[in-house]
Amino acid sequence: MNQPSGLVRLVLVQLGKLARLGVSREALLREAKIDEQQLRDPDGRIPLAAVARLWRVVDTQVSDVAHGLRLGAETSVREWGLVGYAMAYSATLGSALNRFAHYSRVMSDALVVQLDAERDATWVRLDVQPAMRAFRPAVDWRLAGLLTACREITAAPVTPLLTQLSYRHPGDVKEHERLFGSPLEFGALASSFLLRTEDLARPIALADKTLVSYLETLADQVLAAVGAEQTLRERVRRAMWAELSDRPPTIDVVARTLGMSARTLQRQLSRERTTFAALLTELRRELAPALLRDGRHGVSEVAFLLGYEDPSAFRRAFKRWFGRSPRSLRASADAAG
DSSP states (O other): OOSOEEEHHHHHHHHHHHHHTTOOHHHHHHHHTOOGGGGSOTTSEEEHHHHHHHHHHHHHHOOOTTHHHHHHHTOOGGGGTHHHHHHHTSSBHHHHHHHHHHTHHHHBTTOEEEEEEOSSEEEEEEEOOHHHHTOHHHHHHHHHHHHHHHHHHHTSOOOOSEEEESSOOOSOOHHHHHHHOSOEEESOSSEEEEEEHHHHTOBOTTOOHHHHHHHHHHHHHHHHHHHHTSOHHHHHHHHHHHHHTTSOOOHHHHHHHTTSOHHHHHHHHHHTTOOHHHHHHHHHHHHHHHHHHHOSSOHHHHHHHTTOSSHHHHHHHHHHHHSSOHHHHHHHHHHHO
16 A cells, blocks of 8 residues: 555554444444445554545544544554553653654654653644644544543542643633643644643553563564555655754754765655655645634744745745645635634
8 A cells, every 4th residue: 555544453443433422433434435344454554534534534524623522532452452451551651752752653654753842741742734734523533532542541639730722722722621630722723732751751540561562573573564555755745744843854853864976866765756845835735724714823923934944935935836825725624604
């Protein structure tokens, strides 16, 4: 499979929980153009395009706007399969989250997980492919599911210092406040929560050094197999997504992330008939409309988030891409909202 893919098991978990809400599995799969044969192996892979279609269909079938939060809060870490079990048998919450970040591609090619330490806390950042970055149900499901997993494996009320979500403020945030228990910020570039250092040090009751070592060996094998299916173009885009959360991506930094020199990266990209600059432009073009429509950021802020030092350069690029100014798109989104 050459296209980006995700773990079938996660789709099965989602379908099982939706069935308990009275949503027809057959109708969902039919509308999302997913064949049951694609789901026969829980540890198999399914194209991310199909996963995105399923999320969109679910959103039309479920009236509860907070269903993503509820599905995430009802998910057990063991339902994630191999990666979930590796987390559940880690020594501490911090080591569990590090394993989640390292093996995130086992769950989804497009999932980028970063742990960024500050003085007394650590950001746990989740990002995905641009098409689903600001889609509320999927964002809620991922972030609520991960925080619920943290609470499950530590058997403790882990509460973030701050939670950031990558979609527009929904108006009613009572369910968010109940679940996260922290201040909330909307319209962020990536979804994340900030955990105290002492929370990361929390021991996990089921910790088993021998078992987790065995699980890591299995996960390494799966990760290697998934990696063999991914093009360099996709790997570069994943690295760019991670860098864009903090700084403009450069070829030197991305090359180092991928374990090669900048010259080698340039040469290999040329074999795929592309360049680093072309991929960065492609990613910016995909991200820009969603960030502008969100309404939280001004045009200059969006330019900064996309790595432009000069907002006028972003405006010129946007006009070239879409035939209109970023301010015009932002205004039309505000009028529609």
